[in-house]
Every structure is written in C-alpha cells, then in structure tokens.
Amino acid sequence: MRFSDSFESRFTSMLGHYPTKRSVLVPTLLYMQDELGYLTDEAIRDIAQRLELTELEVRNVISYYSMLTTRPRGKYNVQVCRNISCMLCGADDVIAHLKKRLGIAHKGTTADGMFSFEEVECIGACSWAPAMQVNYDFHEKLTPENAEKVLDEYRRKGSQ
Amino acid sequence: MPDVNITVDGKKLAVPAGTLLIEACKSVGIEVPSFCYYPGLSLQGACRMCLVKIEKMPKLQTACTTVVTEGMVVSTEIDEVRQARKAMLELLLANHPLDCPVCDAGGECELQDMTFSYGAAESKLIDIKNHKDEQQWSPVVYFDRPRCIMCYRCVRICGEGMDVWALGTANRGSAQLIMPNHSDYLECEECGMCIDICPVGALTSGAYRYKTRPWEMKHVGTVCTHCADGCKTTLGVRRSPTGMQIVRGDNRDKSGINGDFLCIKGRYAFDFASHDHRIQQPLIRREGRHVPASYDQAYEHIALRLKEIREQHGGHAIGVIGSTRTSNEESYLLQKFARLLLGTNNIDHHRTADFPSFAGALARKKDATASMRDVFNAPAILLIGNDPTEQHPLLAWQIRNNVRLHRARLYVVNSSPIKLRRQAASFTQIPAGSEPQLAAFLAGDDSAANALASGEITREALAALRDKLRGEPNLIIIFGSELRGSSIDSLVRFGAAISGAKFVCLGDYANSRGAADMGLYPDLLPGYVPVGSGARFHEEWGAPVPTEPGMNLLQMVDAAKAGRLKALYIVGANPVARYNLDPFALSKTFIVAHDMFLTETALLAEVILPAANAYEKSGTFTNTCGDLQLLKKAGDITTVKSDFEMLLRVADRLGFDLRQLVPFRQAERADLGQSRGAQSGEADRHAIWLEAHGLEPKLSPFDPIAMLDEIQRLVPGYDVSRVELLAGNDQHTSIEAGVASSIASQPELILPANDTLFTSGTLGRYSRTLNSVIENPRRAPADKADREVVV
Numbered sequence: 001m002r003f004s005d006s007f008e009s010r011f012t013s014m015l016g017h018y019p020t021k022r023s024v025l026v027p028t029l030l031y032m033q034d035e036l037g038y039l040t041d042e043a044i045r046d047i048a049q050r051l052e053l054t055e056l057e058v059r060n061v062i063s064y065y066s067m068l069t070t071r072p073r074g075k076y077n078v079q080v081c082r083n084i085s086c087m088l089c090g091a092d093d094v095i096a097h098l099k100k101r102l103g104i105a106h107k108g109t110t111a112d113g114m115f116s117f118e119e120v121e122c123i124g125a126c127s128w129a130p131a132m133q134v135n136y137d138f139h140e141k142l143t144p145e146n147a148e149k150v151l152d153e154y155r156r157k158g159s160q
Numbered sequence: 161m162p163d164v165n166i167t168v169d170g171k172k173l174a175v176p177a178g179t180l181l182i183e184a185c186k187s188v189g190i191e192v193p194s195f196c197y198y199p200g201l202s203l204q205g206a207c208r209m210c211l212v213k214i215e216k217m218p219k220l221q222t223a224c225t226t227v228v229t230e231g232m233v234v235s236t237e238i239d240e241v242r243q244a245r246k247a248m249l250e251l252l253l254a255n256h257p258l259d260c261p262v263c264d265a266g267g268e269c270e271l272q273d274m275t276f277s278y279g280a281a282e283s284k285l286i287d288i289k290n291h292k293d294e295q296q297w298s299p300v301v302y303f304d305r306p307r308c309i310m311c312y313r314c315v316r317i318c319g320e321g322m323d324v325w326a327l328g329t330a331n332r333g334s335a336q337l338i339m340p341n342h343s344d345y346l347e348c349e350e351c352g353m354c355i356d357i358c359p360v361g362a363l364t365s366g367a368y369r370y371k372t373r374p375w376e377m378k379h380v381g382t383v384c385t386h387c388a389d390g391c392k393t394t395l396g397v398r399r400s401p402t403g404m405q406i407v408r409g410d411n412r413d414k415s416g417i418n419g420d421f422l423c424i425k426g427r428y429a430f431d432f433a434s435h436d437h438r439i440q441q442p443l444i445r446r447e448g449r450h451v452p453a454s455y456d457q458a459y460e461h462i463a464l465r466l467k468e469i470r471e472q473h474g475g476h477a478i479g480v481i482g483s484t485r486t487s488n489e490e491s492y493l494l495q496k497f498a499r500l501l502l503g504t505n506n507i508d509h510h511r512t513a514d515f516p517s518f519a520g521a522l523a524r525k526k527d528a529t530a531s532m533r534d535v536f537n538a539p540a541i542l543l544i545g546n547d548p549t550e551q552h553p554l555l556a557w558q559i560r561n562n563v564r565l566h567r568a569r570l571y572v573v574n575s576s577p578i579k580l581r582r583q584a585a586s587f588t589q590i591p592a593g594s595e596p597q598l599a600a601f602l603a604g605d606d607s608a609a610n611a612l613a614s615g616e617i618t619r620e621a622l623a624a625l626r627d628k629l630r631g632e633p634n635l636i637i638i639f640g641s642e643l644r645g646s647s648i649d650s651l652v653r654f655g656a657a658i659s660g661a662k663f664v665c666l667g668d669y670a671n672s673r674g675a676a677d678m679g680l681y682p683d684l685l686p687g688y689v690p691v692g693s694g695a696r697f698h699e700e701w702g703a704p705v706p707t708e709p710g711m712n713l714l715q716m717v718d719a720a721k722a723g724r725l726k727a728l729y730i731v732g733a734n735p736v737a738r739y740n741l742d743p744f745a746l747s748k749t750f751i752v753a754h755d756m757f758l759t760e761t762a763l764l765a766e767v768i769l770p771a772a773n774a775y776e777k778s779g780t781f782t783n784t785c786g787d788l789q790l791l792k793k794a795g796d797i798t799t800v801k802s803d804f805e806m807l808l809r810v811a812d813r814l815g816f817d818l819r820q821l822v823p824f825r826q827a828e829r830a831d832l833g834q835s836r837g838a839q840s841g842e843a844d845r846h847a848i849w850l851e852a853h854g855l856e857p858k859l860s861p862f863d864p865i866a867m868l869d870e871i872q873r874l875v876p877g878y879d880v881s882r883v884e885l886l887a888g889n890d891q892h893t894s895i896e897a898g899v900a901s902s903i904a905s906q907p908e909l910i911l912p913a914n915d916t917l918f919t920s921g922t923l924g925r926y927s928r929t930l931n932s933v934i935e936n937p938r939r940a941p942a943d944k945a946d947r948e949v950v951v
Contacts, residue, residue, distance in 0.1 A: 056341040060328040 001046040007031055011050075021051045025061055029068055038069045066120065074109045074116035076154045078102075079133045080142075082119045085126035090143070094130050095119055097144035098151065114158050115151065166232040175228055182210055182223040185236060192236055193245060193274055195252075195359050196311040197224035200420065200565060201320055204312045207252070209274070211244045212236045220244055242278065249280035255290045255334060256360075257306045265361030267374045268412075271309060290334060297346040299932040300366040300428055301355065305337055308362035314338060314354035321420070323560055323582060324348045338362070345938050349917055351553070352427045353420070356411050367428045367929050368408045372398055380794035381413040381888060383781045385485055385670045385774035386425035386920045388512075389532065389554035390783025390890070392416020393426040395775060395794035402440075403796035406430045406775060417532040417787060417890045423553035424933065425920055432926035433775055433795050437757055440799045443768040450758075450768065455801075455809070462767050463813035465750050466502065469726045475503030475706065479716040479725050482509040482680035483732030483803075484669035485923075487779025487791055489864035490803045491671070491678035492686060492871050493821065494731055497807055500701055501816050505682050505691055505710030506725070510738050511910045513667030513784070514644040515676035519688040519895040521652040522663070528652075530636045530662035531892040532785045536562045538662075540569040540632040544651075545595050546640025546666050549579040550916045552784070555638070555666070556580060571629060573598055588617055588625060595642035596650075602626055603650035634660035641666065644907035667784045668913035669921065670774060674782040677875060677893070682710035687875040688895070700874055702820060712909055713739065721745040728752075731803050732771060734922055736760040738911060754803050759922055770800040773923075777802040779864040780885070787890040788880055805862045824866040 003011075010031060014024045025047065032043050039062055048055045062068045080086075080095050099105060102115055109116045125131035128140030132147065139150050163174040168185050175184045183199075185192045195207035203225050211220035215233040220241065223234075235241065252271065260266040292305035312329065315338065319325040326348035330339040340346040355363045377396035384391045392415065396408035409430045411422040418426075442458035443450040453461075469477055480498040482491050491509075498507045522528045535541065535558040548556035556579075562568040563583040572584040575592035590598055590612045600608040601622060609619045629635060637655050639648075648665070655661035667673055679686035685694045685705070694705045711719055713735060719725035721742075727750040736743055737760045746764050753765035762768050774781070779791045811821055818824075860866075872878050880891035913921060924930045 054325050054328075054341065056325065056328040056339065059343075060330050060339065063330040064332050 001042055003032070003035055007035060022053055022057075025051055025053070025058065026065070029058075029062060029065075033068060038072050040070075044070075066118075072109070072113075074114050075158050076114060076134050076151075077116045077118065078151070079118045079120040079123065080147075081121070081123045081125065081129070081131050081133075083122040083126075085122075086130035089129040091130035093144050094132070094142045094147050098147055101148055101151070114155060164228045164230050164232075166228050166230075166234065168234045169236055177228070179228050180224060181212065181214075181221075181226040181228055181232075181234065184228050185212075185223060185234070190236055192223045193277070194224050195270060195274075195309055196313065198313050198316070198357065200561070201313065201316040204316070207309065207311050208248045209245060211241060211248070213238055213241055245274075246278045246280045249275055249278055250283060252309045253280060253283060254285055255306055256309070257289065257291070259307075262370075263304075263307065263361035264364045264369050265307075265358070269361060270359035292337075295344060296366070297340045297344075298348070298350055298366075298938075299936050300350055300352060300424065300929060301340075301346055302364045302366060302369060303338065303340075304362050304364065307360050308338055309360055310336055310338075311359060313357045313359065314363055317353045317357045317420070318348070320564060321557070321561065322349060322351060322353060323579070324351075327354060342938075347938070349549075349553075350424045350933050351422065352410075352424060353422070356422070356427075357420070365408075365410075365428070366932075367431065368396075371407050372396075377407060378404075379412065380792050381416070382775060382792040382794055383670070383783075383789045384422075384426040386429060386923065387423075387552060387554075387915065388667050388669055388672050388784035389418075389552050390670070390781060390785075390787055390789055391418035391422055391426045391554050392789070392888075393422060393430075395430060397794050397796075400434075403798045404794070405434055406795040415888065417783075417789075418554050418557070419536075421554055421557040424917060424930070425553075425924075425927075428929040429920060429924065429927040430775060430795075431928050432756070432923045433773055433797075435757070435926040435928070437926065438797070438800075439756060439758065439762075439768060439770040440797060441770055445766045453767075455769075458767050458769060459806075459809050459813045462752050462810050465766075466727060466729075466752075466810075467814060469750065470502060473726050476506065476710070477724065477726040478502045478504050479506040479711065479719070479728045480504070480508075481713060481716075481728065481730045481733050481735055482507065482675055484510055484512065484667075484672040484675050485774060486671065486675075486732050486803050487774065487777065487864060488671065488674040488678050488782060488788075488871060489779045489867035490731070490807070491675050491680055492875075493804060493807055493867055495679045495686065496701065496821055497811060498729075499685075499705050500703055500820070501811055501814060502729075503706060505706050505708065506716055507680055507710060508682055508713040508716065508909075509675045509680040510669075510713075510733055510735060511676075512669060512672050512912050513641045513665050513676075514648060514907055514910055515665060515667065515673060515895075516681065516684060516688055517645050517648045517907070518663070518665040521649045522895050525652075525656070527894065528655075528662060529786050529892070529894055530638075530664050531787050531890070532558060532783060533787075533890070534662060535559060535636060535638070535664065535785070537566065538562065538568060538634060538636040539566075540571070540629075540635045542571045542573070542629055542632075542635055542637045543580065544573045544598060544637070544639040545575075545642035546638075547574070547576070547578045547580075548638075548666075551640075551668065551914070552666060553917060555664075555784075559583065569632065571625065573625075586625060586628075588622070590614075590617065593642075595639075596644075596647040599639075599643055599647040599650040599654070602629070602654040604654075605650075629654075630658060633658065634662075636662050636664065638664040638666065641668075641910055641912045644910055664785050668915060670783075671781045673784050673786060674780075677782055677786075677878070677895075678871070682712050682715075686871070687877065689876075696874060700870065712906060714909065717741055717745055720749040723748055725749055730754070730761060730765070731807075732756075734759040734761045736764065737922075754806060756800075757922060757926055769806045771806070772797070772800045772802045776800070777804070777864070779804070780868060782893060786877070786893045786895065788878065788885060788893050789890045790885055790888055792888075802862075802864075804864055804867075808861055818861040822861045822863070822866050823870050824861050824863055 044058050048058045106119050130142045131140045164177045165174050173188050182192050192210045194210040196204040205222050205225045210223040212223045213235040214221050294304040315327045318327045326341040328339050355365045377398050381394050384393045393409050394413045395406050397404040398407050409427045442453045444453040482494045560583050569585040571586050572581050573588045581587035594611045597608040597611040609622050613619045635658050692707045729752045731754045751765040752767045753762040754769045754771040755762040775795045778793050782788050877894040885891050918930050918934050
C-alpha cells in the first residue's frame with residue numbers, strides 16, 4: 001500500500017526503537033489513520049504483513065483504543081469529555097447543545113462529512129474543564145455558546 | 161536450581177527457585193483458585209482469582225504471576241483473601257447469565273464450582289445484564305458471549321499451543337469479547353482445544369451441545385482410532401436403544417501421552433460408530449444380493465467353504481488381509497488363524513511405512529526408539545519428510561511445544577514448506593522424492609548432495625547441517641514413509657554415531673505399527689521374525705508354522721485373478737479402494753469380510769460379518785512410536801461383535817481347539833459373563849467388567865488379555881509392565897535384539913494414507929462431523945480443494 005514518504009521514513013526509523021517488531025504497531029496505526037482518515041481493511045492487511053502479525057491481532061489492538069477507528073469519520077472529529085471534572089463544570093450542557101446543533105448523536109457523523117461527534121472519557125484537561133478535543137487540538141473552558149463558535153470556525157476552515 | 165524456603169498458611173516448604181507461588185501452594189495441597197492460569201501457557205494475570213496476602217507487600221498479589229522468594233510468608237485463607245475472591249466472582253458474574261440449567265458446562269464448570277465454594281451468586285447490581293446471542297463460529301465451535309469470563313485460555317491455547325492464532329480479544333472493559341479470525345466465523349484447524357480448555361460454557365462443541373448432561377454419561381478413557389499417534393480420548397457414553405452410544409469425545413483425562421492435546425478426529429470423529437449405514441447383522445450373498453443372515457448361518461457358511469477350499473486346494477489357495485485398525489490381539493490372532501488353522505503365510509495388510517526395514521536396521525540396538533513422550537522432552541529433533549500437522553497432529557503438538565517450552569532445536573527437512581518450519585531452528589527444502597539421497601548424504605555419502613542442492617540449499621549448507629546434527633546428543637530422528645528399505649539403514653547408521661539418538665518411523669492409521677509388530681506379513685512372524693526361523697512360535701503353538709513366505713497383498717490379487725487364490729479372508733480393510741484394485745480380479749474368489757460398512761471391498765464379499773470398531777472393544781494398540789496402550793470398551797451396539805470373537809467362532813466351526821489359539825485358562829465354560837443386569841451381554845463386556853474391578857480375566861476364549869499374555873511372551877520388545885498397562889498408562893515397546901538384521905522388505909507395497917487433518921480413511925468418510933468441516937461453505941474454495949477427501 002502506498003503511503004507518504006514521511007510516513008515511510010518515520011516507520012523505518014521507528015522499527016529500530018523497539019526490541020520487537022510488533023511494538024511499533026500502535027504509533028504506526030495512528031499515523032496511518034492520519035493519512036487515510038480511518039483504518040481501512042487494506043491498511044490493516046498491510047500493517048499485519050509488515051509486522052508479521054495476524055490481521056486478527058491488528059484488529060484486536062484497534063478495537064482496544066478509542067482513538068483508532070475502522071469506520072470513516074468526519075473531517076473534524078469532535079470529542080467532548082464527560083468525565084467527572086468536566087461533568088461538574090457543565091459538560092452535559094455542552095454535549096446536549098452540540099448534538100442538537102450538529103444534528104447527530106454520539107459517534108455520529110454529519111451528512112456533509114464535516115463533523116463527527118463523540119463523548120469521551122478524561123482527556124487530561126481537568127484544570128480547564130469542560131474541555132473538548134477536535135482532531136489533535138484542545139478547546140477549553142467551554143460553554144454551549146463558545147463551543148458552537150469553535151465549531152463554526154472549523155466549518156468555515158473546512159469549507160474553504 | 162537451589163531451593164527457596166517459604167511459608168504458606170503456616171506450612172513451611174522448600175521449592176525450587178523460579179517456581180510460581182500458585183504451583184508452590186499446589187505442591188503442598190493448598191488450592192489457590194484461578195481461571196486464567198493454566199500450566200504450560202503464558203502467564204496472563206487476567207482473572208484476579210488467585211489473589212493472596214504476602215507479608216510486607218502492600219496489596220494482595222496474584223499467586224499465578226508471583227515467583228517465590230526466600231522467606232516469603234503467604235496467607236491464602238484469611239478473610240481479606242476470601243473477601244477478594246468473593247468480590248472477583250461477583251464481578252465475573254455481573255454479566256454472566258447464570259443459565260447453568262441449560263448450559264453444556266453445567267456440572268463441569270469451574271465458575272460454578274468457584275461460586276459454590278465462595279458464594280457470590282447474589283448480585284448487588286440491578287442493571288440489566290449485557291446479552292449477546294450465541295454464534296456458530298464453525299461446524300464444531302459455538303460461542304456464547306455472555307458466559308465468557310475473559311480468561312484468555314482459548315486465545316493462548318490456539319496461538320501458543322496450536323500455532324493457529326485464530327482467536328483474539330476485541331474491545332475492552334465490559335464490552336470486551338473473544339473474537340474469531342474472520343470476525344464472525346473461524347478458519348482454523350478445528351481442534352476444539354478452545355472448547356476443552358474453556359473453564360465455563362462460553363465455547364461449546366457443535367457435536368455435543370444440548371445433547372445430554374455430563375452426569376448422565378459414563379466416561380471411558382480409551383485410545384483414539386484415527387491416526388497413528390495414539391492419543392487418549394475420553395468418550396462419554398449414554399444408554400441408547402441399541403446399546404451404548406458415544407455422545408462426546410474430549411480430553412478430561414489428561415493422563416494420556418497427549419496431555420492437553422486432542423485434534424478434531426479424536427474429539428469429534430467418533431460419530432462414524434453410529435452412522436446409519438453401519439452393518440448391524442451378518443450378510444450372505446445369495447443370487448447376487450446381500451441378504452441378512454443369522455450369525456450361526458454366517459459362521460457355518462464360512463467354515464464350510466474354507467474347509468472345502470483348504471482340503472481341495474491346500475492352505476496356499478487361501479489369503480488373509482488384516483487391518484490397521486484392529487487391536488494387537490486381533491492382528492496376532494488373525495495371523496495365528498492364518499498360519500496355524502488355514503495353513504498359509506498368505507497374509508498381509510495395507511502397509512503405510514516400512515516397519516520391517518526399520519526393525520532390521522535397529523536390530524541389536526538397545527533403546528533406539530523414542531516414545532511420544534520423549535518427543536516432548538528431547539533437546540533436539542530432526543524431522544525428515546511427512547507433514548505432522550496434517551498427518552500426525554499429536555506429534556506436531558509435541559514438537560511444537562517442546563520447542564516453545566523447552567527450547568528444543570528442531571531441524572526440518574522436507575520437500576514442501578510444512579507448517580512446522582515455523583518452529584524450526586533450520587528448515588531445508590529439498591526436491592520432492594530426494595529424501596533417500598538425504599539419508600545417504602547424512603550417512604556420509606557426499607555424492608548424494610548433488611540431488612539435494614538447489615538454489616539456497618548449497619552443498620556447504622547441507623554439510624553444515626550434517627555437522628550440526630552430529631553434534632546434537634540425544635537427537636530424536638523422525639522420518640516419514642518417504643524413507644524405505646536401505647534408506648532407513650543409512651539413516652540409522654547416521655544416528656548410530658550420535659550418542660543417545662533415537663528414532664521414530666511414521667506410519668498411518670491407529671494400529672499400523674501394531675499390525676506390523678504382530679506379523680501381518682507373508683514373510684514375517686510377530687516381532688519381525690522371518691517365517692523360516694519361527695522355532696519359538698512353533699514350540700508355543702504346538703504345531704508347525706509354514707516356513708515358506710506367502711504371497712503379499714498384490715501377489716494375492718494377481719493369484720486371485722489367475723484363479724489360483726480361491727479364498728480371501730479380509731478383516732477391517734479396504735484394499736480395493738486403497739490399492740485401486742480391479743474388483744473383477746476378485747470375482748472368482750470366495751471372500752469373507754469383517755467390516756462396519758459396505759466398502760468397495762466388503763461389497764465383493766460372499767459373507768460379511770458386522771464388526772465392532774476400536775471404541776467398542778478392549779485390547780491394545782501400538783502407536784507409531786511403539787507406545788502400547790489399553791483400549792477400553794466405550795460404545796456398544798448389541799448386534800455387532802469384535803473381530804476377535806468372530807474369528808474364534810469361525811475357528812470353532814472349523815473344528816479347531818480354541819485353547820491352541822488363545823491361551824485362556826482351564827474351563828472354557830467357566831464364566832462367559834453375567835446373564836442379567838447392567839453388565840449383561842457378550843463375553844467382551846465380561847472382560848471389561850473384570851478389568852474395571854482390577855481383575856485380569858483369562859477365563860474366556862474371547863478374552864483379548866489372554867492373547868496379550870502370549871504376545872508379551874513371544875513378541876520381542878512387548879514385555880512391558882502389565883500393571884502399568886492395565887492401569888491405563890502407555891508403555892513403550894521396543895524393536896530390538898533377536899531380530900534378523902536383513903529383512904527383505906518390499907518398499908513398493910507401501911502406500912501412505914495421505915490423510916489430512918479432516919480425513920481418516922473409511923472412518924472419515926462416515927463421520928458427519930469431519931464431512932461438515934470439509935464441506936463448510938465458509939472455507940475458502942482454494943482451501944477446500946486442498947482438502948479434497950480421499951477415501
């Protein structure tokens with residue numbers, strides 16, 4: 001399978017970082033997902049071959065981690081924390097509001113493919129609760145209003 | 161390693177350093193409960209049932225992952241520990257359906273037992289339990305998700321033990337589940353190890369589920385009747401209208417040479433015994449059709465014709481073909497019947513390995529054969545030819561796990577990239593058919609390397625392999641039927657230079673080795689004694705043995721075609737199909753066949769006697785390594801009889817003194833079994849009864865153990881411990897001194913069975929389970945073609 005040159009060079013150098021080949025599986029899956037949007041059957045076959053694993057083992061690892069997915073997601077993956085700090089600071093309202101505005105439920109994707117929405121457990125931003133993560137970026141001290149503004153900004157960026 | 165002193169529950173004990181705490185506790189009879197811990201598999205630490213208190217450690221520790229250290233003080237029965245166990249059970253039961261009344265594992269379930277011991281059946285949870293419907297993963301494997309406690313035993317036995325890696329775990333937390341390699345179905349070797357090892361009823365067997373309850377069965381540990389490895393299989397039998405029906409095969413009794421292992425055939429392929437096509441009464445051909453007859457009529461008919469032919473044409477006009485699946489006692493009796501009673505050496509069987517050459521090459525060498533147990537413990541193994549994964553599943557298991565657990569060095573030489581190369585320290589691929597050259601090369605003939613070297617396999621590489629092997633003391637050399645005749649001599653010569661080297665010669669079918677050892681050869685008496693030098697037999701049998709070698713199987717067929725062979729007595733064999741014989745060649749011959757089914761051969765018979773199979777009789781089997789094991793009667797069909805009994809009845813009708821055939825004691829009429837009650841039935845059953853009571857029966861002529869007496873006296877290498885044997889333990893026989901070293905074998909008669917994991921000659925043809933796996937539409941078509949049934 002064809003990946004970008006930067007992926008390939010990163011993969012090659014990572015192989016030397018660990019005592020066993022299989023150890024590079026998780027980071028590699030993440031980089032693959034960054035390139036493809038999600039982990040396709042072809043990608044799974046490819047990595048299994050590269051690391052001499054069964055496809056089953058690769059799928060098992062993917063299913064363990066919530067940040068890895070085998071289904072297509074929106075351009076922006078919105079993950080709002082619902083753990084205790086965020087919940088106490090009003091995450092429930094943020095979640096309800098965003099779901100309503102996007103018109104999708106937990107783990108849903110908007111029809112235009114712009115957004116996916118997910119409630120997640122702690123993302124380690126308790127000090128600035130409530131917090132959410134859009135792809136790799138954090139947005140903190142959310143209210144229903146400013147959270148919606150954040151999404152508007154992404155929509156604008158995304159449709160350019 | 162030096163011992164380490166520890167204290168468990170006030171008991172002081174010393175165990176070798178490196179011992180796991182759970183094993184140390186077990187050694188003094190303290191049971192630490194566990195689900196995920198399983199000896200011989202990697203450590204998991206998943207179930208948390210084995211938590212114990214260790215002094216100076218802050219929290220409870222898992223005994224299954226803790227290695228003992230000097231001065232360790234452990235408590236396993238304090239309240240804190242008991243409370244932890246109870247809490248763990250409560251967690252395991254949170255989503256468990258507690259459907260014990262309908263669960264296959266009910267009564268044999270470790271979770272049930274544990275809950276019984278620690279009492280956590282009442283749940284504090286009011287939430288609805290997660291439920292998922294059961295799934296069929298293959299014709300033989302079913303998965304019931306909610307019963308699963310995530311102990312990973314199945315995942316590990318499939319991967320580490322079987323090297324199949326068809327099971328894994330998906331998701332996490334309470335959504336975690338066991339997953340087959342094709343998301344909703346399995347593509348694997350269908351061994352069923354995952355089912356046996358499952359501590360609960362999450363994995364159940366397609367052949368057994370919802371059939372009966374474990375306490376309704378009698379469990380009989382006997383020897384598998386399929387391949388030549390001799391696994392012990394525990395058959396669960398239940399009363400049926402026609403006797404005792406086998407409803408389950410499994411491996412609860414782990415005392416056999418197979419330990420934890422059983423393949424699909426040992427576990428599920430007992431069902432040929434209750435196939436609808438089973439012949440259940442004698443048949444005599446009248447006006448071209450086989451019509452049912454009484455035993456009396458059948459015996460009378462056979463005796464009359466045989467007597468007539470013997471008197472008119474002499475013994476050499478009669479031929480006998482024995483079986484690779486009858487007991488040693490039956491094979492021994494058959495050759496005695498042929499030689500003593502019919503007066504002929506025309507006796508043979510379907511040969512699948514060159515055991516005579518093997519015996520000849522090993523003559524006067526002590527302890528030169530390896531047992532199946534040895535294969536698990538040897539420091540190094542050389543495997544030439546064969547594909548044990550398909551043809552000798554237990555052998556493959558022993559090799560694989562010896563490599564995994566004992567770091568044995570495996571050297572594989574084969575013409576195909578067989579699966580065991582994955583465990584091999586070195587894999588050498590040689591051209592198909594060049595195995596004899598390899599044997600010659602190993603024995604020192606450097607010119608033989610020309611036929612072997614190609615591509616990456618250079619002459620230097622071959623020489624390096626040979627040097628390496630020469631430096632492997634206690635090497636076990638295992639070879640398939642590719643090596644015959646003088647090639648075996650070469651190989652043995654090569655092995656003679658290695659100290660402690662032992663050999664295994666691989667044949668097919670459950671008792672091929674037994675058939676060979678018992679002298680089903682035209683030129684060899686039992687124990688590979690040439691027919692010309694059978695003084696011992698002559699003495700014991702009280703009558704001379706014909707000293708001229710008889711005709712082999714193919715010669716007999718030719719003689720039949722030419723009209724010289726007037727009668728052919730075939731016991732449990734299908735030479736017409738195996739050797740692809742022209743049925744018309746036998747049309748002028750009077751044929752008697754003992755069989756379970758109307759095979760291509762049985763169809764030609766004038767009289768067919770309905771035979772019991774190995775699961776329905778007692779006796780002994782010798783596996784391909786030479787391990788002698790006891791068969792116990794499990795199933796029973798009241799209207800069929802063992803070959804042993806039927807042969808004797810025919811001998812009796814021929815007017816022969818049965819005491820001369822079977823050395824049973826004193827009164828023939830003393831006791832032929834109980835006439836009423838649970839043990840009523842034939843004398844064969846009587847033998848079982850006596851044996852079950854620890855007695856050695858020798859009262860009836862139908863008693864195979866009386867025949868074993870003679871075998872142990874006369875067959876070299878069979879003088880093993882009777883006590884051990886009767887106790888159900890394997891006893892290694894040997895091929896050794898006393899045998900002439902130059903045996904003229906006929907390698908061209910050897911025809912390997914080439915069975916796969918899912919075929920088993922005639923038996924496989926009549927096994928619904930094996931066929932359902934072969935015909936499974938979810939197997940890839942290409943794969944299916946590979947596994948074309950050859951019967």
